Amino acid sequence: METLHQAIEAATLQAHNIPETSRVLLLNAATKLVSALQTPEDAIYRVAYSPMQFMAMRTLHSLGVFKQIVEKESVTSTELSETTAADKVLLERLLRVMIAAGVVVESGISTYSPNAQTRSVSERKMGGMVEAIFDGQTKPMAGLPEYLEKTGYKNPLDPQDGPFQYGHNAPGESFFEFLSKRPKIMNSYSTFFEASRGSRPDWIDWFPVQEKLLDDASKPVTKDDILLIDVAGNRGHDLMAFKNKFSSKYPGRYVLFDQPHIIEDQTLDLGEDVEKKAFDFFKDPVLPDARLYYMKFILHDWDDDNCLTILNNVTSVMKKGFSNLIIEDFIIPMTGCKWMPAMFDLQMMISCASMERNEAQWMHLLDAAGLEIEGFYPPPGDGTGIIVTKLKE
Ligand SMILES: C[S@@+](CC[C@H](N)C(=O)[O-])C[C@H]1O[C@@H](n2cnc3c(N)ncnc32)[C@H](O)[C@@H]1O
Numbered sequence: 084m085e086t087l088h089q090a091i092e093a094a095t096l097q098a099h100n101i102p103e104t105s106r107v108l109l110l111n112a113a114t115k116l117v118s119a120l121q122t123p124e125d126a127i128y129r130v131a132y133s134p135m136q137f138m139a140m141r142t143l144h145s146l147g148v149f150k151q152i153v154e155k156e157s158v159t160s161t162e163l164s165e166t167t168a169a170d171k172v173l174l175e176r177l178l179r180v181m182i183a184a185g186v187v188v189e190s191g192i193s194t195y196s197p198n199a200q201t202r203s204v205s206e207r208k209m210g211g212m213v214e215a216i217f218d219g220q221t222k223p224m225a226g227l228p229e230y231l232e233k234t235g236y237k238n239p240l241d242p243q244d245g246p247f248q249y250g251h252n253a254p255g256e257s258f259f260e261f262l263s264k265r266p267k268i269m270n271s272y273s274t275f276f277e278a279s280r281g282s283r284p285d286w287i288d289w290f291p292v293q294e295k296l297l298d299d300a301s302k303p304v305t306k307d308d309i310l311l312i313d314v315a316g317n318r319g320h321d322l323m324a325f326k327n328k329f330s331s332k333y334p335g336r337y338v339l340f341d342q343p344h345i346i347e348d349q350t351l352d353l354g355e356d357v358e359k360k361a362f363d364f365f366k367d368p369v370l371p372d373a374r375l376y377y378m379k380f381i382l383h384d385w386d387d388d389n390c391l392t393i394l395n396n397v398t399s400v401m402k403k404g405f406s407n408l409i410i411e412d413f414i415i416p417m418t419g420c421k422w423m424p425a426m427f428d429l430q431m432m433i434s435c436a437s438m439e440r441n442e443a444q445w446m447h448l449l450d451a452a453g454l455e456i457e458g459f460y461p462p463p464g465d466g467t468g469i470i471v472t473k474l475k476e
Contacts, residue, residue, distance in 0.1 A: 099199075103284055103464035107421065114422070134221070136184050139177040140204065141217040148174070149205035152187060153197045160193040211274020216430075218268050223250030223433040238432075240386055245436030258384070258434045263344055273349050276317045279380065281423075283466035285321075286411055287328050290460055290469050296375060297333050302405050309373035310335025314397055315364055315381045317341055319353045321411075325377075326357070340369050364393045371400035379411035379467070383427070384435045387448050394452040403474045407457070410449075414459055414468035415441040421465035445470060 094109060101109070118126060143149060146167040152158055160178070164171035178195060181187040186204065190196040203209050223246045230239075230249040239245040242257045253261055262269040286292075304310050310333060313322040319339045326337050336358065339350065343361035350359060362369065369376065376397050382390045397408060413424040428439040440448065442459060449456055454472040461468045 103289075107464040111421070136180055137213075137217060137221070139180040140186065141213055143174075143177055143181065144204065144210055144213050146174075148178070149187075149197075149201050149210075152195050152201050153205045157190050157194060157196050159191075159195075163195075208274055208278035211271050212278045214271035215268070215275035218271060219262075220430065220433055223247045226250035227433060239436040242385070242389070242436045246433045247435070250433070259342070263342070266344075269344070270349070273318055273345065276380070277320045280466060283462070283464060285324055286462070286467070286469050287325055289463055292325075292329070295471065296407060296409075297329065302374060304333065304335040304374045306334040306336075308335050309338055309370060311375045311377060312338045312340060312369050312373045314369055314376055314378045315341050316377070316379070317345055318349055318351045319357065319359075320351060321377065321379055322357065323351060323353060335374065338370055338373070340364075364396055365389070366396075368396045368400045372402045373406060376401065376406060376408045377411070378408065381412075382410060382448070383412050383431050383439050384437050386437055387451070390448055391452055394449075394454070398453050398474060401474050403476070406473065408454065408472045410445075410470040410472065411467050412470070413439040414445065414461060414470070415439050416461075417441060423465045 094113075098106070098109075121129070146163075146169055148163055148167065151163060151166060155162075160171045160175045163169070163174050167174070175193055178187060182189045182195075185198070186200045188196040188198050188201070197205075204213065226249050227246050230246050231237075243255050247258055247261070248254050248256060251261065256264070262272055310329075311322065311325055313319065313325075316322050316339045322337055322339050330337075337356070338358040338360060339346070339353065340360045340362050341350075342363070346359050346361040353359065360370070364381075378397070381393065385393065401408065413427055415424055415428065424439055431437045431439060445459070446456065449470070449472055453475055455475045457471040457473060459468060459470055
């Protein structure tokens, strides 16, 4: 038992310094260990009370408490109460939960210090993620059991009449219509999209982009040709990462497409040379003859029929034998699905009445869209995979 304890302590110290695949393997093993060590009653209590933890986090985030703990390194509840105007006892009660959950360190009586999680949740992107998931998804989550009972436990499929509309009492408003009418929550979601990889490695760092996509002498790209179109790329974070990594070696233009209200006032500072285009992907084709079309977290928002309409506005302008469509989304394995993709799948159910797809479901959809799959590439760890496609010959 002593040796096991030492091995766990040693692994804990190295936890931030191990390759992604080993990190996820160890995390799964550790989760099983925690579950085996908990009594069954305790394990159920933990699940049942986890929304309280999130509620405390959301409230303290609104008050800017995590930022203050990080900036001051050590702060008391009296000081926090003075700067936030929140009741001291209330703050202590909420922070007690964060300490027990390992999000904040208790450095004395009613005194708080930061750790890595405090720093992370105080940062802009993670803060946006907390806002988006809490404000957008807790009501649909809370309403889901009742919604499913009323609908006879059918798999939700209608993006205008699903758990999201039920939870928010917003009949007929699809997820993206709902967001477009509520700029504050749209802004939180856009920040969440920027953060949605979490700490998982970017595809451009694990997928052999140059070897598979850029170095092909039979598909030359000049400075006047389009190298990459990010189809519904939101603020342009993925486009920028690609451009920063490859533009000095590979010529070509970059184009970001998204909804008008995103393109007009939500994008990052992308520089003069990135073209920005507003479109509705159900109606408007993107620009023709690009070398690469890239879609991340788009098709998982929609059922197959809507996906085929969206895909048609890309495939209709792709150049046969030249263009590739790169899809970045989860590829759910037939067994052993990890925690993160399983959670994203339920997130898609409650927000868009859609789903994450397995390999067979991707093959079915892409074949119907007239695309041939050059390869499925699973990621290291538990993140999104890459599907490289081209027009069928
Ligand atoms: C889940 S986000 C993914 C964004 C980005 N690709 C990423 O991975 O961060 C879905 C994107 O689809 C866009 N979108 C939704 N409906 C659209 C429509 N009808 N036309 C164009 N874009 C749309 C949203 O504005 C949003 O940027």
